[in-house]
Amino acid sequence: MPNTADILVETLIAWDVDVIFGLPGDGINGIMEGLRTRQDKIRFIQVRHEESAAFMACAYAKWTGKLGVCLATSGPGGTHLLTGLYDAKLDQAPVLAITGMQFHDLIETFTQQDVDLTRAFNDVAVFNVQVSDAAHMESVAGLACRSALAARGVAHISVASDVQEMSTGEAERSQRNRPGHSPNQWFEGSKRPDEAEIEKAAAILNDASKVAILAGRGALKARAELEMTADLLAAPIAKALLGKAVLPDDHSHATGGIGILGTLPSQEIMEECDALLIIGSTFPYIEYYPKKGQARCVQIDHDAQRIGLRCPVEAGLVGDAAVTLQLLNQKLQRKQDRDFLLKARQSMERWRMMMAEAEARDDIPLKPQRIVKAFGNRMPQDAVLVADSGQNTELAARHIDMKAGQAFAVSGTLASMACGLPYAIAAGIAFPGRPIFAVVGDGGLAMQLGEFSTAVRYKIPLTLLVIKNGRLNQIAWEQMMFLGNPEFACDLQPIDFAMAAEAMGGIGYSVSRPEEIEGVLDAAQNAEGPVIIEAVVDAYEPMMPPRMPGLYRKNMRNALPETKGKREIEANLSQEPLKTMMG
Structure with missing residues (x-):
């Protein structure tokens, strides 16, 4: 007779789960045996830390749209999963977490x-x-899978270690619990929004003269429909970070990212539009949306709970982005006045010239923009790009242009450090054969550096660029800009990441001068196996919003006199484009 663990693993297989990320432990020995005896049907990816397993499950769900699964032992094994699971919760990724427990009759006995x-x-x-x-x-096993997929969230099953090995013959089945009453399938709800709301949305957008679009991850599978909408409305498109791959960055309607990591053109269209169409995004920074009363808002989201979270919405279209845009496009009138779009395009040309100036600087210490741009230029058409959280996120968002066919992901709403390497490994598992690129910081990489050995073990075709500035640079700038305080406790003890890569069986390179960049990137491109490129860069390169608010400028002036590296920071701020962004 099958035991509890057998039933769990067979159920996962029935739900089309083909990979599980986890770390063995005595609290899950029964489940591990169930996986061992079914290696031909389901793959176990061993990680070095359970937090990484949860990040990988979340990223796998984002990459594939399938259920991501992570497994951890009892006690600390389970609690280690929580950060990655919150990443899944906040970014609406379907993940099943399975944890062990102590013996069932010793629960709550210390x-x-x-x-x-x-x-x-x-x-x-x-x-x-x-x-x-x-x-x-x-x-419950199938119900957990169904719940995670239906709610686009986290489901959790916890099983005592001895219960895992109990057979169905030992179970005390109630009369009402008939075997097989819960089928291993789920039924997705309607993807069509309410017809009256479509009419209302079309009227709002047709009446407006300056329509802006904000596209997020929910629009990733609606590119053709989005392009038609933007053309009909003569609308520029700002991209939330999770929607970076919605359109190529050189698309004629794209104005790049939005927010503190975004572009000035995206900020300008939000300041000037009289209507805003939000598609598959709940970008959290409310201060970057149109001011109250400025623009009428239409929002498309699969989740009714998320309509109107960031700004007042007059028409809320609850449904799949592609289906909804198809229906909406049928009712939109093509705008003859294209001046708003033309102005955004001209602004993007100026922004690109400004970024190109920053990317071309030959300064020593090495400027991070220079190496990140060169790194992005090496990404082939089918590349997958990952970023961690920190200044490296801004560098990837602004200085790496996504092309059609490329994919991108990051810890979005949670914005957790240490996500980059696990996300990259999950991409390698999800997309066998595709080249994986990652931009991370020295702070975040140090938190889960051991997972590079996991990339080596599973032969992930990973090229990882670590921005080594020896400090938590985003935090330092936030301390100064947000509150006017001198930066404190942001310096990091240095790690030789290139040497660490070699020690774990990978390949490591280091670059610290502009003239070294192309040679190192050539070598990395020709290397076999996971690679870390350690870029030693200017520790005092500012992380700037596209336009510095007056309060931030005031706070910076207050913080600088007592800030380490004051002279270097002031010299950097005097350079274009930072001088322009300071205002």
Whole structure:
């Protein structure tokens, strides 16, 4: 007779799960045996830390649209998953977390690793259950998969170590619990929005003279429909960070990113539009949206709960982005006045020239823009790009142009450091054969540096660029800009990342001068196996919003006199384009 662990693993296979990310432990020995005996049907990817397993499951779900699954042992194994699971929750990625527990009859007796993981996961999970026996697992395993997919969130199953090995014959099945009553399938709801809302949205957009579009990750599978909408409305398109790959960055309607990591043209269209169409995004920084009363807003989202989160919405279209845009496009009138779009294009030309100036500087210390631009230029048409959280995110967002056919992902709403390397490994598992590129910071990479050995183990075709400035640069600038305080406690003890890569069986290079860049990138491109390129860059290169608000300028002036590297910072701020962005 199958035991509880067998039922769980067979259910996952029935739900088309083909990979699980995790780390073995004695609290999940029964589940590990279920995976061992089914290696031909389901693959186990061993990580070095459970947080990485959750990040990988989240990223895998983002890359593929399928259910991501992570597995951890009892106690600390389970609690280590939480950061990656919150990443999935906030970015709406379907993930199933499976955890072990201590023996069922020792729960809440202060035994070893006695952590009530169902209680710990209450906030992060849309479905959260402690399994009592094999008959219970028959009922809940498929329901957990269905719940994660239907709610685009986290489901959690926790199983005591001895319960994992109990057979169906040992289960105390109730009379009402008939075997097989819960089928391993789910039924997706309607993808069509309300017809009256479509009419209302079309009227708003047709009546407006300056329509701006904000596109996020929810628009990734609606590119053709989005292009038609933008053409009909003569609308420039700003891209939230998670939507960076929605359109190529050189697209005639694209104005690049939005927010503190974004472009000045994107900020300008938000300041000047009289209507805003939001597609598949809940970009969280409200200060970058149109001011109250300035623009009428239409929003498309698959989740009704997310309509109107950031600005007042007059028409809310709840449905799939591609289906909704197809219906909306039928009712839109092509605008004859294209001046708003033309102005945005001209602004983008000026912005690109400004960025090109920053990317061409031959200064020593090496400017991070220079190496990041050159790195992005080496990405082939089918490349996958990952960024971590920090100044490296801004550098990737502004200085790497996405092309058609390329993919991008990052920890979005959670914005967690240490996500970059796990995301890159998950991309290599999700897309066998595609080249994987990652831009990370020295702070974030140090947190999960051991996972580079996981990339080596699974032969991930990874080229990872680490921006080594020896400090938590984004935090330092936020301390100065947001509150006017001198930066404090942001310096980092240096790590030789190139040497670390070699020590883990990979390949490491280091670059610190502009004339070294092309040679190092040539060598990395021709190398076999995962590569780390350590770029030693200017520690005092500012991280700037596209246009510095007056309060930020005032705070900077207050903070600079007591800030380490004052002279170097002032010299950097006097250079274009930073001088222009300072205002």
